[in-house]
Amino acid sequence: MDTATSLETQIARWRDYVHRHRAIAPADVDEMEDHLRERVADLTATGLDDDEAFLVAVKRLGRLDSVSREFAREHSERLWKQLVLVPDGPDGDGSPAARRELAVVLALAVGAGVAVKLGATFWDETVLLRNVGLLVAPFLAGYLAWKRRLTGRTLGALGAAFVALGVVLNAYPFDPAGSTAALAAVHAPVVLWALVGLAYAGGGWRSADRRMDFVRFTGELAVYLVLIALGSAVLVGLTFGLLGLVGVDLEPVLERWLMPFGVPGALLVAAWLVEAKQEVVENIAPVLTRVFTPLTTVMLVVSFGVLVSAGGLTTVDRELLILLDAVLVLVLALLLYSISARDPLARPGLFDGLQLAMVVAALAVDAVALTAMLTRIAEFGASPNKVAALGLNLLLAVHLVRSGWLTLGFCRRRRGFAALERWHTSYLPVYAVWAAVVVVVFPPVFGFS
Template sequence: MTDSTTSLETQVARWRDYVHRHRAIAPADVDEMEDHLRERVADLTATGLDDDEAFLVAVKRLGRLDAISREFAREHSERLWKQLVLVPDADDAGSSEARRELTVVLTLALGAGLAVKLGTTFWDESTLLRNAGLLVAPFLAGYLAWKRRLTWRTLGMLGAAFAVLGVVLNAYPFDPSGSTVVLAAVHAPVVPWALVGLAYVGGRWRSSDRRMDFVRFTGELAIYVALITLGSGVLVGLTFGLLGLVDVDLEPALEQWLIPFGVPGALIVAAWLVEAKQQVVENMAPVLTRVFTPLTTVMLAVSFTVLVAVGGLTTVDRGLLLLLDAVLILVLALLLYSISARDPLARPGLFDVLQLAMVVAALAVDTVALTAMLTRIAEFGASPNKVAALGLNLLLLVHLVRTGWLLAGFCRRRRGFGALETWQTAYLPVYAAWATLVVVAFPVVFGFA
């Protein structure tokens, strides 16, 4: 294979990966567009252009990819992209569509805020916590459904799922002082988020690529929400300080209006920003994962040392075990986001070895935590909390073992990166199924206690 052909294949792979990550394009469409691209390249090289020139001109001539190519140009401006692709829009159709989308976003944000406001007004704290996810998730799913142009059948299925969850959370005769009501409140948000994921993938939930796109969306959404929250906190703090100088107290307005409308509204607006400006945050993902992966590995090593030093596993504090579960979930979230941001064509390197070390450390911690849980159950008997924690840790163990095996094979160059990526997205629905089981079945099995 000549250097020219190698360069062309590299550029096509780079282009394909970029286009594939665009939220509105399905994998089958990417294949079709790549065929068109290669045909145009072949036609142009036949006229005397070299491969690089033909590739650049061919991308420009893919009319329906203008918007995507323009974003690609911004990231790869070291070449001739600016001259060939980065041109002004030909008409106002794009801006008109953007204004319409902004109107939809603001309307849904207002609706989510109103739902939370009504919930805080008419529900007690326990009921509000159980239904927190249901108050906001349908509006976020509604935006994604509008964005993806979902069919009425898919919309009906999502609406029915939200309705069933609402009936379960509010019709079950929970004991206000029992364990199952707390378990339902903790696990309930996972189910609405899974339904948001179904809206995001546009009904193509069997697609590993689309599920990984949702992982990227979740990570980028978290970053945007954090940025909006920090910025809003600074502005609110300054406003409070200034008005406090003239004896104006804004705390009642903050509690009664700003928080109920601002928090859910920020989530909807952040989702819109992810969809509109995803390439901005994608550049942050590799930096964040490279900073926190070694730090998390050290934290896991310290946690493992603490567990081993405790001695009798029946004496391990339940709060410590809950914190360890939170750490393990953080590890998997970090791993997922790191995998979603990685170039699948890149060779294994030092960072992949660091990730393997993190997974091994997480496995050690999870094994000790599982042993402690089983020992406590054997000593004191089963309870809803113990069974739920045990089930979650078993799911984490399976996830980590398979991930470690695939990651070790990739680091040793015995298997491709695709197997590791596919495993992550294929296992995610298991967590949603477990959360649904805890919310729906556990209260019945344990007598709503």
């Protein structure tokens, strides 16, 4: 790659990052890019090469978060406009493209609701729980595939993967009360979300940038889902209370119709909002991570103390180990969400040190949990649940060790932030592979018990 191409690539990445700060309008981004190019030209004229000139010019231009806040102060009305459901302009809510996309989303939401309703009608609760993700995920993947105009080959591969997973979940002779059936129900959504990620990436899953985009999409989707859930809970609660005063019981309607259609519909609508408002919610990510990172670290330290003081590791409560796994997964999600919204050009600071402390605390908890699991397996023998939990904790340990090492190098300014991003995005598919192993391999290995 020649120096000119390298410079254009760096400027394109810089522009993409700036563009995600929605307080900055496209015209403003153009103006900022012009200033950046002028600074680079002046610096190269003094004898610096393109890479050095770019880094110096960006530093002199100012931190992007500071620039975003300055634009937000000068153009505060944009912050209100970006909360509108569909953006203004040629693709706004009056355009045929916007109306067509909304129609597609609503049709897919209804389709997902119908699928869940049919499943609830013809399957018992155990089979429904094992298949509920499979009833909804193809509709979400279908929306993303339609949005990105996936090729027939990619669509065929995704369809085959969904069908294969459906065959495994329903053709295996699971014992309804067995552990492998529960493990399949828990791990199948991880495989399904990986397939949704393939649809989101548009066939470019090998790209680290696209995988990080999917991490960002997942975080923003979670925020929207929480907001929709809170708003819906208030609305439904008020409706139940008002109608309850006149003797009308809506609980059967909630169970038979609102839940089967409402939950899948909320997922599709939330995905549409994320796509329509690209990275608007990303501005919340720094606030959320700065609030919850220190709190999570304290919780991990307390959990570590509880584990260490619990006495013999074979007596550690099984439910406690499950909760600790959930906490470790939450730590990983918090770490990924924070990295996905961080300015990659910013220098390491106090918050990066806090994240390193959280990773170290998580590693300590994971080490004790792993010891407890190995001790229990040696004492009582292996079971599907124990092996699945052990595998997950080993994967988390590898992920956290490498993350901690790279974060330490970044804090000491011996490594770039890009190395940390690449590690996280390249390791994520490992969890999907492990989940597929639990769903496909564990049942026959453990006799479907």
